[in-house]
Amino acid sequence: MNTNNYCVIMAGGIGSRFWPRSRTACPKQFLDILGTGRTLLQQTWDRFSQICPKKNIYIVSGTQYKDLIKQQLPEVAENNVLLEPMRRNTAPCIAYACYKIMARNPLANIVVSPSDHYIGDLTGFIKTIEKGLEFTATNNSLLTIGIKPTRPETGYGYIQIDGSNNENPLEINQITKVKTFTEKPILEMAKTFLETKEFFWNSGIFIWNVQSLVMAMKAHQPDIDILFSAGKDIYNTPKETEFINKIYSECTSISIDNGIMECAPNVYVIPAQFPWSDLGTWGSLYENSTKDINGNVIAGTKVFAENTNGCIISSSDAKLMIVNGLKDYIVAEADGMILIIPKKDEQSIKNIVNEVKINLGNDYV
Amino acid sequence: MNTNNYCVIMAGGIGSRFWPRSRTACPKQFLDILGTGRTLLQQTWDRFSQICPKKNIYIVSGTQYKDLIKQQLPEVAENNVLLEPMRRNTAPCIAYACYKIMARNPLANIVVSPSDHYIGDLTGFIKTIEKGLEFTATNNSLLTIGIKPTRPETGYGYIQIDGSNNENPLEINQITKVKTFTEKPILEMAKTFLETKEFFWNSGIFIWNVQSLVMAMKAHQPDIDILFSAGKDIYNTPKETEFINKIYSECTSISIDNGIMECAPNVYVIPAQFPWSDLGTWGSLYENSTKDINGNVIAGTKVFAENTNGCIISSSDAKLMIVNGLKDYIVAEADGMILIIPKKDEQSIKNIVNEVKINLGNDYV
Numbered sequence: 135m136n137t138n139n140y141c142v143i144m145a146g147g148i149g150s151r152f153w154p155r156s157r158t159a160c161p162k163q164f165l166d167i168l169g170t171g172r173t174l175l176q177q178t179w180d181r182f183s184q185i186c187p188k189k190n191i192y193i194v195s196g197t198q199y200k201d202l203i204k205q206q207l208p209e210v211a212e213n214n215v216l217l218e219p220m221r222r223n224t225a226p227c228i229a230y231a232c233y234k235i236m237a238r239n240p241l242a243n244i245v246v247s248p249s250d251h252y253i254g255d256l257t258g259f260i261k262t263i264e265k266g267l268e269f270t271a272t273n274n275s276l277l278t279i280g281i282k283p284t285r286p287e288t289g290y291g292y293i294q295i296d297g298s299n300n301e302n303p304l305e306i307n308q309i310t311k312v313k314t315f316t317e318k319p320i321l322e323m324a325k326t327f328l329e330t331k332e333f334f335w336n337s338g339i340f341i342w343n344v345q346s347l348v349m350a351m352k353a354h355q356p357d358i359d360i361l362f363s364a365g366k367d368i369y370n371t372p373k374e375t376e377f378i379n380k381i382y383s384e385c386t387s388i389s390i391d392n393g394i395m396e397c398a399p400n401v402y403v404i405p406a407q408f409p410w411s412d413l414g415t416w417g418s419l420y421e422n423s424t425k426d427i428n429g430n431v432i433a434g435t436k437v438f439a440e441n442t443n444g445c446i447i448s449s450s451d452a453k454l455m456i457v458n459g460l461k462d463y464i465v466a467e468a469d470g471m472i473l474i475i476p477k478k479d480e481q482s483i484k485n486i487v488n489e490v491k492i493n494l495g496n497d498y499v
Numbered sequence: 500m501n502t503n504n505y506c507v508i509m510a511g512g513i514g515s516r517f518w519p520r521s522r523t524a525c526p527k528q529f530l531d532i533l534g535t536g537r538t539l540l541q542q543t544w545d546r547f548s549q550i551c552p553k554k555n556i557y558i559v560s561g562t563q564y565k566d567l568i569k570q571q572l573p574e575v576a577e578n579n580v581l582l583e584p585m586r587r588n589t590a591p592c593i594a595y596a597c598y599k600i601m602a603r604n605p606l607a608n609i610v611v612s613p614s615d616h617y618i619g620d621l622t623g624f625i626k627t628i629e630k631g632l633e634f635t636a637t638n639n640s641l642l643t644i645g646i647k648p649t650r651p652e653t654g655y656g657y658i659q660i661d662g663s664n665n666e667n668p669l670e671i672n673q674i675t676k677v678k679t680f681t682e683k684p685i686l687e688m689a690k691t692f693l694e695t696k697e698f699f700w701n702s703g704i705f706i707w708n709v710q711s712l713v714m715a716m717k718a719h720q721p722d723i724d725i726l727f728s729a730g731k732d733i734y735n736t737p738k739e740t741e742f743i744n745k746i747y748s749e750c751t752s753i754s755i756d757n758g759i760m761e762c763a764p765n766v767y768v769i770p771a772q773f774p775w776s777d778l779g780t781w782g783s784l785y786e787n788s789t790k791d792i793n794g795n796v797i798a799g800t801k802v803f804a805e806n807t808n809g810c811i812i813s814s815s816d817a818k819l820m821i822v823n824g825l826k827d828y829i830v831a832e833a834d835g836m837i838l839i840i841p842k843k844d845e846q847s848i849k850n851i852v853n854e855v856k857i858n859l860g861n862d863y864v
Contacts, residue, residue, distance in 0.1 A: 154819075436859075449837075451835065452835050452836065452837055453834065453835035453836050453863070454519075454835070454836040454837070454855065454859065454863055455836070455837045455839075456836075456837065456838045456839070456840070456851060456855075457839045457840075458838075458839060458840040458841065458844060458847070458851075459828075459839075459840060459841040459844060460839060463824075465839065467837060469818065470816070470817050470818035470819070470835070471817065471818050471819040471820070471821075472814075472817055472819070472820045472821065472832060472837060473821045473823075474820075474821070474822045474823060474824075474825060474830065474839065475821070475822075475823040475824060476823065476824040479823060479824060482823070486821060486823075490819065490821075494801075494819065498818070498819055
């Protein structure tokens with residue numbers, strides 16, 4: 135394995151759209167939500183273990199998840215677990231990891247990946263990542279993995295390429311210059327995106343060499359660059375935690391998409407050669423899970439469904455759950471909290487969780 | 500109060516159609532299922548306390564409910580709590596109580612009542628019962644309280660009177676001779692019953708003087724009579740429990756309806772002057788409970804329903820229940836067991852509970 139190849143796994147999300155299964159105290163990435171026997175974080179680790187030397191894999195998460203990470207990934211060295219003292223979105227998270235890696239290896243070539251996604255084909259995944267790493271090793275480019283869209287999804291960001299020279303540009307299957315980065319669109323816009331055949335979904339998996347990332351930070355997020363550059367002699371020393379705790383509160387909270395990818399001129403996309411989902415919602419879990427003959431996805435040993443179709447039923451702690459006569463619903467239970475909602479309304483779960491938090495407090499989210 | 504008036508409250512049912520709220524370990528009659536602050540048993544006791552001297556009120560139930568009864572009705576003397584060692588349906592239960600009361604007072608005039616019904620108007624109830632007691636005090640009759648039916652209910656038994664001399668016989672509002680007793684009919688038959696205007700619902704509340712009951716037992720259930728007559732010098736002595744435990748296993752299991760009321764020639768009906776429901780199902784609880792503006796009956800403090808209409812939502816032990824987008828469903832939780840079923844399918848709950856018992860064991864029912 136190329137010892138310049140690194141991986142940064144971002145594991146700081148709180149997965150509120152998977153409530154009540156996903157909780158602040160144990161979010162989605164720490165759950166075996168696909169029922170494979172490994173949590174999503176463990177699966178992400180397993181995948182990257184085949185791409186980078188294990189000592190080159192870093193996990194960034196919140197301080198409160200330290201024990202969960204240690205428990206789920208006992209072989210990861212303490213220095214490879216980066217703990218953010220507060221949530222500051224992805225740009226500071228990525229800066230922390232990349233600047234720290236640069237202090238060790240200025241030739242580092244880095245994949246940055248969420249920890250809670252579904253990847254359908256390991257071979258295709260490795261092929262895509264390796265092709266990307268090969269490209270960024272010798273190019274000053276910010277590379278992102280694009281997913282060919284299959285529906286006008288409003289929950290994802292989109293990546294537009296220049297399709298003027300090609301009848302079906304998404305099929306070219308090669309690394310291509312990005313024209314625009316677009317945030318989650320409204321439905322009408324998403325439909326247009328699908329029709330133009332110039333738009334990939336943004337997977338949130340990025341590849342770059344550390345010098346390119348730092349240059350982009352200097353150009354587009356100079357405040358973040360100044361804060362994290364100041365640590366170059368402190369990373370990987372006993373003073374790192376203190377330093378990070380100090381600068382994080384001063385840090386802008388901004389995503390890498392907004393802060394860098396939308397502004398940088400050197401952004402490229404590589405089409406994914408694997409099925410993918412961000413598993414952002416119960417619906418996307420449904421799409422990517424094995425269904426019973428009635429089209430139900432059922433998780434939980436003591437769940438019995440009758441006259442029930444197209445449902446996702448998840449029971450974690452209930453003694454018994456009997457569901458009769460439901461069609462296209464989410465029925466989720468965990469820790470004595472029960473949610474019943476039509477699948478089509480899953481986007482409102484985030485708001486429901488906010489309401490719960492405001493009205494009942496943190497014990498419920 | 501007339502010291503010859505007695506009441507026997509039957510509290511041995513297991514209320515399986517209210518599962519999971521009603522459990523074998525704590526059936527419906529021991530629950531405050533209407534949210535009044537008193538359990539159904541306590542409410543039954545409260546009602547009869549206004550009709551008979553309290554020392555004349557007897558409770559018959561299973562041995563396993565001894566503590567629950569003591570807890571809920573601390574003022575009831577131990578000798579007034581009759582514990583059946585096994586379930587033998589209502590005829591032996593009633594025989595036990597009546598033969599025991601006769602040993603104390605051969606002039607006893609007795610109301611026998613279930614413990615788990617809804618009675619909508621206390622004044623009307625007292626009026627009806629007192630009128631009935633007055634009648635049975637001087638007549639060798641078996642009197643039953645009839646309810647004017649409002650729908651072709653298939654969950655109740657029916658009582659036919661002779662309507663040949665009256666255009667609308669159910670409106671006569673006087674004690675009338677019964678022509679037939681009919682068990683739970685199929686829907687078509689129930690519809691016919693409703694149209695003929697000759698049929699009351701059988702409330703399961705009976706009134707008779709003890710001599711009439713004993714004569715009816717001798718005539719129609721001689722085996723039961725022999726068993727319980729043998730105890731006349733044992734009732735109300737320390738040997739009663741041993742005696743009862745011995746004879747119960749020899750006892751036929753038969754209902755008072757099948758065993759006596761359907762055969763006896765001296766059966767009369769008194770129309771109820773009060774709203775009534777047997778609260779036999781979630782649906783009947785729904786009918787008799789206060790609804791919110793969306794027509795939902797919600798029991799449980801941490802239940803939130805949105806876009807939800809016509810539902811009955813009962814949460815006993817859940818930390819939180821959020822229901823979105825349901826119409827005409829039963830959603831019931833208790834002790835970590837959850838049932839979701841359309842209201843129209845509530846008759847299948849009994850079968851579901853049987854399945855649960857067979858497949859998962861007694862801990863679940």
